[in-house]
Amino acid sequence: GENVEQHPSTLSVQEGDSAVIKCTYSDSASNYFPWYKQELGKGPQLIIDIRSNVGEKKDQRIAVTLNKTAKHFSLHITETQPEDSAVYFCAATATNFGNEKLTFGTGTRLTIIP
Amino acid sequence: DAGVIQSPRHEVTEMGQEVTLRCKPISGHDYLFWYRQTMMRGLELLIYFNNNVPIDDSGMPEDRFSAKMPNASFSTLKIQPSEPRDSAVYFCASSSQGARSYEQYFGPGTRLTVT
Numbered sequence: 001g002e003n004v005e006q007h008p009s010t011l012s013v014q015e016g017d018s019a020v021i022k023c024t025y026s027d028s029a030s031n032y033f034p035w036y037k038q039e040l041g042k043g044p045q046l047i048i049d050i051r052s053n054v055g056e057k058k059d060q061r062i063a064v065t066l067n068k069t070a071k072h073f074s075l076h077i078t079e080t081q082p083e084d085s086a087v088y089f090c091a092a093t094a095t096n097f098g099n100e101k102l103t104f105g106t107g108t109r110l111t112i113i114p
Numbered sequence: 115d116a117g118v119i120q121s122p123r124h125e126v127t128e129m130g131q132e133v134t135l136r137c138k139p140i141s142g143h144d145y146l147f148w149y150r151q152t153m154m155r156g157l158e159l160l161i162y163f164n165n166n167v168p169i170d171d172s173g174m175p176e177d178r179f180s181a182k183m184p185n186a187s188f189s190t191l192k193i194q195p196s197e198p199r200d201s202a203v204y205f206c207a208s209s210s211q212g213a214r215s216y217e218q219y220f221g222p223g224t225r226l227t228v229t
Contacts, residue, residue: 034217042222043118043222044205044220046218049216089157100162100164100209100216101162102159102216102218103159104156106156107156
């Protein structure tokens with residue numbers, strides 16, 4: 001089955017600086033890679049996703065890059081703000097087999113220092 | 115839409131007792147997922163349903179855990195008997211295959227403490 005590793009487990013950045021979180025996956029059949037944000041006391045919420053036919057995707061201050069050859073993908077947050085403080089999870093799955101299961105990474109606790 | 119609804123939000127019970135967690139998915143969604151979140155193991159998929167039918171229960175830890183989905187708007191996760199190691203936050207999530215976006219919408223979770 002799929003195995004997703006996520007680094008770092010904790011990350012502190014100064015407000016206004018950029019944050020990068022990295023994930024690797026094991027199953028070459030995986031083709032869908034979402035990122036979820038979990039705020040304290042809430043369930044995870046999708047913030048951005050990328051499919052294997054795309055190398056990069058941006059949405060305002062967040063972007064995700066994918067390197068299929070190396071089997072890794074990264075989340076980039078620019079101009080960080082206090083409300084970006086949360087736990088971020090990457091995930092992977094192979095959707096072309098009718099599979100709806102997501103395998104999640106272990107999470108990164110991001111703290112934005114004012 | 116109110117989103118995914120879970121109840122109770124907090125549950126404290128003694129070892130050996132039966133625990134039932136409840137979930138109401140978003141109307142129109144045909145997939146429902148149960149997850150368990152702990153510091154040690156992260157976010158684990160326990161079981162998921164498609165059109166009320168269990169598709170994959172390989173994540174269910176043992177026979178003490180069972181899940182049902184009697185209709186499209188309700189699902190339960192039962193633990194009987196409960197043990198201290200079952201203490202965790204349990205999330206329910208739903209998604210719509212028709213949207214083909216694969217986005218899962220999570221509920222607020224139930225924090226279970228077994229003493």
